[in-house]
Structures are given as C-alpha cells and as structure tokens.
Amino acid sequence: MPSPFDPNTQNHLTESKIVVALERIAEAFRVLLWNESKAYNLSTIQIQLLIFLAYHDQAKCSVSYLAREFNMTKPTISDSIKVLKEKKLVEKHDNPADSRSYTIKLTAKGHNIATHAAAFSTAIETPLSKLPDNQKQAMLSGLTSLIYDLNRNGIITVQRMCYTCSHYRATEGKHYCSLINAQLTTGQIRLDCPEHASVV
Ligand code: SF4
Known part of the structure; x- marks a missing residue:
C-alpha cells in the first residue's frame, strides 16, 4: 500500500508532502515542549495543562473537560493535577455546578510558569509571521x-x-x-x- 512516508509516493503527491510536513511540525512542538518541561522539572502534559488553565475560563478547568481536551483518561489527568498541586502550581476549588467534582485554578506561581512556558510557540509563530x-x-x-x-x-x-x-x-x-x-x-x-x- 502506498505510504506518504515512502519518498517514491511522497514526491508525486502534494497531500503526502503535507502529511510529512505536519509530522515534522508536530515533532517541533514535541521538542519545544520537552525543553520547557525539563526547564521546570515537569512532564510535557503538565506544562500543557498549566498553559490551558492560564488561558481558559473556569468552566473548562475540570478533570473531565481536560481529559477530553487532551484525549487522555480522567485518571491520567488526575495524576498530573495531583503532582501540580503538590508543587503548589494549582489549587482545587469546589465546583458550584456539581458538588461531586471540582475545578482547577492556577496559583500565582503556576500562572507565572504557564505564561513563560507558553512562549515556546514563538519559535513557530515568528517564521509564520514573515509569510505574505x-x-x-x-x-x-x-x-x-x-x-x-x-x-x-x-x-x-x-x-x-x-x-x-x-x-x-x-x-x-x-x-x-x-x-x-x-x-x-x-x-x-x-x-x-x-x-x-x-x-x-
Ligand atoms: S461562529 Fe461560534 S466559534 Fe465562530 S466566532 Fe461565532 S461564536 Fe465564535
């Protein structure tokens, strides 16, 4: 079966080249996030959670919503939130809409790390800004x-x-x-x- 990862196929189809280009960009995101996670001694998903929490309203800051947002299971998200709480980067707040769940808020320290870490995107945004x-x-x-x-x-x-x-x-x-x-x-x-x- 022809594959976009086979150069013989790829070189004849624009969509195959785009698939390979997107894979390389995904790799760039992975590397940039990995650098941030090393700098703050966190995992890449923990960095992504902090950034999401910094820029979205409280209704979207529950374990269920985050699990769907990042295509992960609720226990995986809960484990990451537990670590972030232990590091005093987030706090749990009762959810007024549902007494069985809670929402997650950044602390001042968590917000500071989130906004600094989010700047990893500059490496991708700057070259894009130069395009017509x-x-x-x-x-x-x-x-x-x-x-x-x-x-x-x-x-x-x-x-x-x-x-x-x-x-x-x-x-x-x-x-x-x-x-x-x-x-x-x-x-x-x-x-x-x-x-x-x-x-x-
Ligand atoms: S169509 Fe919906 S998503 Fe788009 S700008 Fe309007 S409210 Fe926002």
Whole structure:
C-alpha cells in the first residue's frame, strides 16, 4: 500500500508532502515542549495543562473537560493535577455546578510558569509571521478544514472552532457568525473561541 512516508509516493503527491510536513511540525512542538518541561522539572502534559488553565475560563478547568481536551483518561489527568498541586502550581476549588467534582485554578506561581512556558510557540509563530498574508490565509483555511475532518472522524475530540459552532453559518462560500451578526473573513475563522456553542 502506498505510504506518504515512502519518498517514491511522497514526491508525486502534494497531500503526502503535507502529511510529512505536519509530522515534522508536530515533532517541533514535541521538542519545544520537552525543553520547557525539563526547564521546570515537569512532564510535557503538565506544562500543557498549566498553559490551558492560564488561558481558559473556569468552566473548562475540570478533570473531565481536560481529559477530553487532551484525549487522555480522567485518571491520567488526575495524576498530573495531583503532582501540580503538590508543587503548589494549582489549587482545587469546589465546583458550584456539581458538588461531586471540582475545578482547577492556577496559583500565582503556576500562572507565572504557564505564561513563560507558553512562549515556546514563538519559535513557530515568528517564521509564520514573515509569510505574505495570502499564504497565511491559505494555510489557516487548509488547516481548519483538516481539523474539522479529523474532529468529525472522531480522531480529535473537543473543538471550539467556528465550523463546529451552532452560531456558524456558511452561505455561498461566505462564513457568518450569528452571535455577533457579522460575516467572517477566512482570517477571522476561530479555532478556540470563548463563545463557541457546540452543535447539539
Ligand atoms: S461564536 Fe465564535 S466559534 Fe461560534 S461562529 Fe461565532 S466566532 Fe465562530
């Protein structure tokens, strides 16, 4: 069976080259996160949890939500939260919406580490910022379509993107958000929207 990892196949198909390019970028993320985790003596998932907690509202900071967000089991997330709590980087708070669960909040020390560690993305964002605008828009458009397909096929779970939002409408190739009552350009399509409402 032809594989994109076989150079003979890859060299004839643009999509195969893109698959290999995405794998290399995923590797860059892995290396950059690994460097951060070494610097703070944490695991890579613990660093990812801190960064997520720093930039998302409290309703998304429960073990169940984090397990779906990172495609991990609840016990795995709970173990990481336990370590972060022991290191005084997070605190547990009672969940007013559900007495059987709790939400997780960063301490000042945890927030400081999260915001510093999040800067690992600069290594990827800086070269992207140098691309012409039309290339950035084309990349964003292709990647959002790919993420949407992966989500629909059950490969990645939680998505807070326009294409999976009940406020999103597409008419004649134009994107529209009924929440803000405005058309969205390709560059305005969101991947992580705080107002996202899942389609039921
Ligand atoms: S609410 Fe956010 S995610 Fe939903 S369509 Fe509007 S901009 Fe997109």
